Amino acid sequence: MILLSVDPGPKLSAYSVLDTHSSLSKKISKFQKLQNEELLKVLKSSRNKKLILEQIKSYGNVIGDEVLTTVLWSGRFIQAHDGEHELIPRKTVCSVLCRNSRAKDKNIRQAIIDRFGGKESAIGKKKSPGPLYGVSGDMWSAIAVGLAYEEIQNEIAKEIL
Numbered sequence: 001m002i003l004l005s006v007d008p009g010p011k012l013s014a015y016s017v018l019d020t021h022s023s024l025s026k027k028i029s030k031f032q033k034l035q036n037e038e039l040l041k042v043l044k045s046s047r048n049k050k051l052i053l054e055q056i057k058s059y060g061n062v063i064g065d066e067v068l069t070t071v072l073w074s075g076r077f078i079q080a081h082d083g084e085h086e087l088i089p090r091k092t093v094c095s096v097l098c099r100n101s102r103a104k105d106k107n108i109r110q111a112i113i114d115r116f117g118g119k120e121s122a123i124g125k126k127k128s129p130g131p132l133y134g135v136s137g138d139m140w141s142a143i144a145v146g147l148a149y150e151e152i153q154n155e156i157a158k159e160i161l
Contacts, residue, residue, distance in 0.1 A: 004049040005146030006039070006077060007138045008056070010069035013039050013077075014138035017049065018146040020153075024116050028131050031139045036073050040080045047083040052149045054141065055087035088149055093141075096148040109140045112147065 003018045016031040034042070043051065056071050078085050094103040097111040116122035116132055124130035135143065 002049040003052050003146045003149060004043070004046050004081075005052040005054075005142050005149065007054050007141035007145060008070050008074045008077060009036070009138065010066045010073065011036060012138070013073065014142040015039060015042065016139065016142040016146055018143070018150065020150050025131050028143060031135055031143060033138055036076075040076060043077055043081040047081065049083070051078065051081045051083060051085035052145050053077060053085065053087050054093065054145045055089045057089050057091070059091070086149060088145055088152075092152075093144050093148040096151050097144055105140065108144045112140060112143055115147065 001020045003020060005016050005018060007014045012033055013036055014031070014033040017029045018027055019029060020027075022029075053074055056067060056074060058067075074087075091101040094108065095101045097103070098107045100107070103111075113119055113122045113132065116130065120130075122130045122132045123135075124133050126133075132143075
């Protein structure tokens with residue numbers, strides 16, 4: 001299955017494309033951060049991929065305009081994709097990848113790097129880049145959303161079998 005995972009934002013959003021049937025070195029075929037209007041175009045042409053979005057939750061906290069705008073964009077992304085989609089909350093991503101629902105961005109980044117064999121093989125260097133070479137900022141969150149979804153699906157499949 002090909003997953004298009006998104007970390008939505010109020011103006012810019014990050015996305016990644018993951019092939020769940022590939023080896024780790026080829027699993028991530030694309031990652032990028034785009035203006036939301038540009039991401040809408042990507043999503044319209046990606047209906048054969050399953051869309052996985054980080055779900056916005058307040059967890060009882062006060063939310064502001066940026067969060068509400070991000071929620072609006074999440075709905076627009078789902079509508080533009082017009083295909084199969086799932087929402088996965090941040091705490092679930094943290095719990096799946098780090099085994100701790102309070103994990104921070106640096107913990108998630110390290111968990112992703114560890115899954116790809118450590119810093120040298122995951123990121124590499126300019127002369128010998130790894131599959132995560134060039135990933136920065138919110139792109140880590142987009143990749144995390146896809147990887148967490150894949151791990152959840154793998155656990156469900158194990159329980160069924």
